[in-house]
Amino acid sequence: MQYHYEFVWATLAVLGILFLFSFFKTVLPIRRNVMFRRLLVAEFFTVVFNVLSCQLNTAYEGIPLWLLNTCDLAFFVGFVCRDFVFYCYVESLVQERSPSIRMPRFLVWTVVEISLLLILTSPWSGLVYSINDSGYHIGRFYRLVLYANAYSYLLFSICLILAAVGRKVLGNMEKLALLGGCLILIVGDVARMVYPMYLVMDSFYMLSILVMYLAFQNPDLYTERKTGLLNQSAVLSLLQEFGKHGDFSVFALVLNDFSENRRLYGVRQMDAGLRIIAEYLRTRHPDCFVAYLEEGRFILIARQVLPFDQMCRDFDQRLQEPWHDQHVSLYLTASYVAFRGPLMVRRPESFLNYVATALQMAEQQNQLVIIDERERQKAEHDAKIRAAVDRAIKNNTVEVYYQPLYGTKEQRIIGAEALSRIVDPELGMISPGEFIQVAERSGSITQLGEQVFEKVCAFLEQQDTKALGIDRINVNLSPIQCRDERMPERLVAIARRHHVDFSQLKLEITESALADRNVLQANMKQLEAHHAVFSLDDFGTGYSNLMRVLRFPFSDVKLDMTFVQAYFSRHNRLLPAIIDGFQSFGVQITAEGVETQEMARELTRLGCSILQGYYFSKPLSEADFVAYVARTRQDPGHTIRF
Incomplete structure (x- = not known):
């Protein structure tokens, strides 16, 4: 069989670009990013051994049997593991929005384990493929292993996506990206079945990965434009991840009278000042993830214990001097909030509400506020009020009184x-x-x-x-x-x-x-x-x-x-x-x-x-x-x- 490699080179070129962005830039230490990197590795592994196995199988004479088996096994293992990792990536995306959405673990693992068992025993059983003196041959379970495995994980992925759609935890573009990525893979699997001599499946996979990158992995999606720091979406992802692994630390600060200072100094000067403060925090605390949450609010997140009192003193001391740059000279004050412990609530959004409430209190009291059980109860009360407001608006039951x-x-x-x-x-x-x-x-x-x-x-x-x-x-x-x-x-x-x-x-x-x-x-x-x-x-x-x-x-x-x-x-x-x-x-x-x-x-x-x-x-x-x-x-x- 004469194989066509025209699509492979473009796939490797795009894959190389994504490797540069994903492996040589700092990304959030969350499960989704780990799975995306694994997906890139699985794609590269599969593409390389797909080309090698096809080339060696075509010209098998004189090539050691162990080398042929190694390349074929590597390709098949990469093929089925790539489908599994793609599912894990979709699962991590969905669970960021709703942790309770999941497929039964035994079902998810059973499919890939059976597939790997059939593949790894094939050099002796010939169930998936075999190689003898007459060359490479397809086994009777070849299609079952490759395509049943692929469609199973696509089905699992679609089930998760539809469950997330039903709970309304995905945005319109997110729904289109996830379902579109699955559809691309379905078309790619069909194309491979119909035209096995064209190595086009890897290109379809690369296209699906590119869609995921643009919709979910692009660093710009998690960067606040004014300051270059992390934005609220990134903070929510960090809280979701850190909350799974025990205690973590949060140090938040708010620039006092932010709206009035913005009016006093002007929007342009204030934005320049925010960038100066952002660079100071990033340089001063390299071991923390630093984010800007609008309205003069910064938040630092770390797994380790942070010296809150010292951080307050350091920033207060820095505030004694103006934030100065070309055409910028700002005199500001700040208030602080600190937290150390496990994520107290199921939803990270609720925790951010606690922080926002505590920052308001800190600005009013002009002292460090520690988020504790009392703050949690107040924030929970606010969450109930917010739900009541949403209900009243939705049901058109807001009443009007006249004084x-x-x-x-x-x-x-x-x-x-x-x-x-x-x-x-x-x-x-x-x-x-x-x-x-x-x-x-x-x-x-x-x-x-x-x-x-x-x-x-x-x-x-x-x-x-x-x-x-x-x-x-x-x-x-x-x-x-x-x-x-x-x-x-x-x-x-x-x-x-x-x-x-x-x-x-x-x-x-x-x-x-x-x-x-x-x-x-x-x-x-x-x-x-x-x-x-x-x-x-x-x-x-x-x-x-x-x-x-x-x-x-x-x-x-x-x-x-x-x-x-x-x-x-x-x-x-x-x-x-x-x-x-x-x-x-x-x-x-x-x-x-x-x-x-x-x-x-x-x-x-x-x-x-x-x-x-x-x-x-x-x-x-x-x-x-x-x-x-x-x-x-x-x-x-x-x-x-x-």
């Missing part, structure tokens, strides 16, 4: 602030202070905010608010929503769907959203074109000043309740000065936290246009709010006195 707004000039209720509430079937009533923060951290705040906006629009569509004397309903926009460039078009689409004009609404934006000035101004301009009106919420809780606020088209500023109540606990000139300052520029003032008649009178005297607080009413359900407004219109003096 009345009293107009001091009109001397009546003129509007309300829409407030979200979640009553979960498992957790009951959840405090907004809990679920809002959790939703912001998980990224679901956008869906939650839009669901509230839609329900407010439905309320305005169903109620004759003019007859009730309601001018506008205030709706909160989270800072994350304000950073979304597509937010205006989505809100406009919702309002149109319910035939609601933006003149019936007032959009409340918190101080922290002002940090992203350009995006926020662009979004506000788009909404202004639809007659939207804006209010700055919670003034006094951040770093905004009067002139900074005036850069934005706010019609009124809402003073935070802690700011208002501080004035009544100890009178000072700050509150009146702020009210006078805004009013001189035509900006109205809304005061939160009004709890007594005395507060209502004094704030009215100081010039506040709108009052909000428990003195007037707590947040009410839609039906109770409508009844409350109707009642106050009939007898305003009896209901509200001051």
Whole structure:
């Protein structure tokens, strides 16, 4: 038989490139990467001995029998082991996402063990192949060993992939890559059966391996672009792997007031500073895996015990000097979190949530926080809250309550602030202070905010608010929503769907959203074109000043309740000065936290246009709010006195 080797050389060339990337670059010490390297070795071994065995079998005369048998045995062993290693690679990929997905071990090992037994005894039994004076001959179990082995492991792999698809733990591209890789191998096996003289199966295998490399092994997939450090995906893989082997160490740090520093120094300078800090950490701790998790958070992971106190002291000492480079000079502070022990939870994502929660606490307390059982319980509670938020969004059960707004000039209720509430079937009533923060951290705040906006629009569509004397309903926009460039078009689409004009609404934006000035101004301009009106919420809780606020088209500023109540606990000139300052520029003032008649009178005297607080009413359900407004219109003096 005349064999054709045209495809082999391209296969070896691509294989050589992947060897360079996989064996001469640092990769994560996780099972998937180990299996990928083994797959490359198995492919190289099989290709080489495939060519050698075919060449020697064609010109067998004069070649020692032991050499012929050695090459043939090596090829067959490589062929079946390559299929086995490919399955192990797929299994490691799937188990990174869901560790409980697995095939029965005895079944997986039995196939390759039987195949190897038949192959290794063939020089004597002739069951797979035989060599005699007339040359090389195919044995009666040849096809069974090669193709039954190959299709068995492809079937096992597909079963794992489909199980992962059913549990929704794979992304769309990951599903396509895995199933596509299996399909390529099926086509390759068929091609080898039909055209055995063409050594094309190795090329199909190389193509499948290349697909896996591009989809899963490419180092860029696990590198954070700003810093060149590992990203969150890499951290999750490390935690999954380290969690299988006992205790490991984690040291995390967060740059304090990161958003404000980014606004102060500028995005470009801050990104340059992050790269300098990343290089410092990588150089200072070469025995650790260093990652950047966005928002000024770095994390170092190691198997060995880390000297946490010394690491804190070293970094604090380094922070006493600026992070300096060409055109960069940053003065920063940091807070720290440490952990040593086994992975406390099944999912690495949950552990990262523990770290994020602990970093927030460390920044607030300005001290090293050790993740312990208390932190684990708090993080578990947050995970339950997050699940409740996701359920409420999915089932459209986020409730909207309305807290009345009293107009001091009109001397009546003129509007309300829409407030979200979640009553979960498992957790009951959840405090907004809990679920809002959790939703912001998980990224679901956008869906939650839009669901509230839609329900407010439905309320305005169903109620004759003019007859009730309601001018506008205030709706909160989270800072994350304000950073979304597509937010205006989505809100406009919702309002149109319910035939609601933006003149019936007032959009409340918190101080922290002002940090992203350009995006926020662009979004506000788009909404202004639809007659939207804006209010700055919670003034006094951040770093905004009067002139900074005036850069934005706010019609009124809402003073935070802690700011208002501080004035009544100890009178000072700050509150009146702020009210006078805004009013001189035509900006109205809304005061939160009004709890007594005395507060209502004094704030009215100081010039506040709108009052909000428990003195007037707590947040009410839609039906109770409508009844409350109707009642106050009939007898305003009896209901509200001051």
